Amino acid sequence: MIYLVSVTVLWAFSFSLIGVYLAGQVDPYFAVLSRILLAVLLFSPMLLRYRFSLNLVLPVIGLGAVQLGLMYLFYYQSFLLLSVAEVLVFTIFTPLYITLLHDLLARRFNPQFLLAAVIAVLAAALMRYQSVSSQYWTGFAIVQGANLCFAMGQVGYKRLLAAHPGVTQYQLFGWFYVGAAMIAIPAWLILGGSQYPTTTLHWAVLLWLGLIASGLGYYGWNKGATEVSSGMLAVMNNALIPAGLLVNIIIWQRDTALMRLSIGCAMIGFSIWLCRKPTGRGG
Incomplete structure (x- = not known):
C-alpha cells in the first residue's frame, strides 16, 4: 500500500507540470518519447545484468507497450x-475498467460497477455542463x-506476477519500458512535429517526468498493484484525482467553480465507495 500512496503523491504534481509547462509548447510525441527513453536509461543496468525467460519478458514488453506507450499517446493529446x-x-x-476487466478475466460480474459508471459520468458532466463543446467530448474520448x-496494463501485470511470485521485480521491470519505447519511437517518427523543448524549464520538467514520475513512478505503482487486492487497486486509481486537483488549485491557483466541483467530488466519492472490494470476495 505504501507504494501506491507514495506514487499518488508523486503523480499529483505531474498533471499540472504537463498542463502548465509542456502542453501546447512541446510536441507531445517527443515528450512521450523523452519520458520513456529516460526510464529505459534508468533501468538499463538491470536490463544488461539480469536474464529472464522469454515467456516472462515478452508479456512484460507487451504490457509496457499498452500501459505506458499507448496510454501516453492518448494522455498527452488530451x-x-x-x-x-x-x-x-x-x-x-x-x-x-480495472474492476470490470478483473471480473471478466475471473469470470464474474458485479452490476454495482455499472451504477458507479453512470454516477461518474453525471459527475463529469456536472463539472462542465455550461461549456460542453466538440473539443470537450473529443477530449473525453481520448482520456478514456x-x-x-x-487499466489493462495494471490488471495484466498483477495477474502475470501472481503467476511468478518469486521474481525480483526491479530486475525485470526495465523490459516494461522497452515495450513502451517500441510504441513511442515509431509514433514520434511518423506523427511527431518540430516543437522541441526550447527552455531549461522544459528540459527540467521532462527530466523529472522521465526519471522520477515515469522511471520510479511506474515501477512503484505496478509493484504496489501486486501487493493489494484488485478492489484496493481500483480505489487507489481514483485517489490521484483529489490530490491532483488540490495541487492544481493551490499551487497554480486555477479558477474552479467550487460548488459544482464539490458536488461532483461527492458523487465521485460515492462511485469510489461503490467500487470498493466487496466483503468476502477474492482478488
Whole structure:
C-alpha cells in the first residue's frame, strides 16, 4: 500500500507540470518519447545484468507497450483539448475498467460497477455542463483511451506476477519500458512535429517526468498493484484525482467553480465507495 500512496503523491504534481509547462509548447510525441527513453536509461543496468525467460519478458514488453506507450499517446493529446482539472476528472473511469476487466478475466460480474459508471459520468458532466463543446467530448474520448490502456496494463501485470511470485521485480521491470519505447519511437517518427523543448524549464520538467514520475513512478505503482487486492487497486486509481486537483488549485491557483466541483467530488466519492472490494470476495 505504501507504494501506491507514495506514487499518488508523486503523480499529483505531474498533471499540472504537463498542463502548465509542456502542453501546447512541446510536441507531445517527443515528450512521450523523452519520458520513456529516460526510464529505459534508468533501468538499463538491470536490463544488461539480469536474464529472464522469454515467456516472462515478452508479456512484460507487451504490457509496457499498452500501459505506458499507448496510454501516453492518448494522455498527452488530451491536454491539448482539456484543462488539467478536466483530464483529472475524466480519469475517474479507470477504477471501473480495472474492476470490470478483473471480473471478466475471473469470470464474474458485479452490476454495482455499472451504477458507479453512470454516477461518474453525471459527475463529469456536472463539472462542465455550461461549456460542453466538440473539443470537450473529443477530449473525453481520448482520456478514456488512456484509462483503458492504463487499466489493462495494471490488471495484466498483477495477474502475470501472481503467476511468478518469486521474481525480483526491479530486475525485470526495465523490459516494461522497452515495450513502451517500441510504441513511442515509431509514433514520434511518423506523427511527431518540430516543437522541441526550447527552455531549461522544459528540459527540467521532462527530466523529472522521465526519471522520477515515469522511471520510479511506474515501477512503484505496478509493484504496489501486486501487493493489494484488485478492489484496493481500483480505489487507489481514483485517489490521484483529489490530490491532483488540490495541487492544481493551490499551487497554480486555477479558477474552479467550487460548488459544482464539490458536488461532483461527492458523487465521485460515492462511485469510489461503490467500487470498493466487496466483503468476502477474492482478488
